[in-house]
Amino acid sequence: MMQESGTETKSNGSAIQNGASGGNHLLECSLREARSNGETPSVDIGAADLAHLQQQQALQVARQLLLQQQQQQQQQQVSGLKSPKRNDKQPALQVPVSVAMMTPQVITPQQMQQILQQQVLTPQQLQVLLQQQQALMLQQVNVSLAASQLRLGMPPQQQQVATQQLAFQQQLLQMQQLQQQHLLSLQRQGLLTIQPGQPTLPLQPLAQGMIPAELQQLWKEVTSSHPAEEAASNNHSSLDLSTSCVSSSAPSKTSLLINPHASTNGQLSVHTPKRESLSHEEHSHSHPLYGHGVCKWPGCEAVCEDFQSFLKHLNSEHALDDRSTAQCRVQMQVVQQLELQLAKDKERLQAMMTHLHVKSTEPKATPQPLNLVSSVTLSKTASEASPQSLPHTPTTPTAPITPVTQGPSVITTTSMHNVGPIRRRYSDKYNVPISSADIAQNQEFYKNAEVRPPFTYASLIRQAILESPEKQLTLNEIYNWFTRMFAYFRRNAATWKNAVRHNLSLHKCFVRVENVKGAVWTVDELEFQKRRPQKISGNPSLIKNIQTSHTYCTPLNAALQASMAENSIPLYTTASMGNPTLGNLASAMREELNGAMEHTNSNGSDSSPGRSPMQAMHPVHVKEEPLDPDENEGPLSLVTTANHSPDFDHDRDYEDEPVNEDIE
């Protein structure tokens, strides 16, 4: 029925311009890529810095204990965050290290030693304290996350801040990695032994009042029994420390100088006072305790002109004595606790990933959730996420997640690639909002698992087209996109291809543009938006989650985004293709949701002020085929970055598979 008019519309629509935002797109993609790789824009953290971090932790531990002893009970849940305002112009996460330095604590080296020698630092205590500190950091991260989520609605300056916060998060990750390396090295050296039975404490949401700076101070006091030297090193120390601690908060500013020498996997302190080892390492300028002209002994940071002087300093100041021993012990425990914590976090991560992967299958009450994922691809996906994880997830469903993710019944193709069409799946998902996390994850997931994506053909087609540099694709290219992005579509080509064609013809939102070489398909965003409204209306949960800020064509990017928009979020506009960073993906998604909300409210009245889908979107008359049959790389790469899945490469498989057979 709509056909007739549709046909005409289509031809007309083709006259529109082609919102080629390719340039932007690429740029942003590269940005995203960088971020997604965990690369910190302007800052690097060296092992030395890591060492500092650990030192601080140790200090905190020690001090904490002292306090505990002195005042019986500690107000464990101190006022949450040290840094109240995150939205300030200042990098939200500044750790007042330098400030702390000026306010010496009252812990003498003797005290510290005492503590250490008395074994006051039980693993549990250490862990608690460490966790508290970590919690603080996590809080900071969360805050920054929250900030980033709001970014879209922020003024430019604030967005910068948010960006910095992102950088901070990445640094944290880096630090964790480094710490891990460090721990491993320690283990190798036999300096660290892990007690298996050690209880692990749950990460506490609220951080103790202690801040890194204080720890730093503590360390200082404990270690610096040499006023003169301390004075000399003070400058440095404060600088270095700020580096290690604060760097994150002000990446751009601080621009940490990580000395290359110090990049020795953080085999710091533990390496200590062994002369043999010293001489051993003498010939290598990369002494773990020496870097950047500074002694890297925990809390020391004495300036040493050259390696020789450093050795001298090391032997004289950090000889085998009680103090050094105590410090070493602290360090060991710190490391140990960190390791435990790391293990725990890893476990948690596994569980999370497992849950996310399986969850989609849960709702279906499928006999074998795991099997949903094709045996072939599963291995891949699963292995990435978690080794053995998948199986036990059923139990994990947590309140927040499970309900939300419930919708998309994943149809397994595994055994059913012949079975093919499973209808209800779609209906299920329609009303189920897909969380950003889901999407992000699912993207990879669908690429590898032969699970039917919970998106309509229309949305997928649209996404495919929008992701292409020219915002237009030939039918064949669309096919390719499907097979690349979804393992599921590497099967039953006849079926889904027919569906694709059907959708292209049926929906007015898809405009066919005649080309010299043939025809390409473009998206008429307006039309597309029009048909969205109804679906979403029934999505209370979605609406609930939606916050505010209308986003104009937020920068959602990934293929998923489109799908997302399709399924639950109407507002998606191409104009938004210009996209921010991966880090903002989540926030972007949220924005998307917001948009959807509004859209819903306005019920398709594509009146969103900020966006102008048509302009940005509409295909211009195409005179020449933008993409070669095999030019899929173009759109593909975009997708890849967009998906923030750096490892997109690994889904090469799609190429060898059916794709070829389908595509001549």
Place this chain on the structure above:
DNA sequence: CGCTCCCTAAACACTT
């Protein structure tokens, strides 16, 4: 219950 969406299947015409 009717409407609308969406999916799948398939027939048919046209083009390459």
Place this chain on the structure above:
DNA sequence: TAAGTGTTTAGGGAGC
């Protein structure tokens, strides 16, 4: 002629 591309029609499930 075969294959690919587009268009239509039909039937069915599902949510509102």
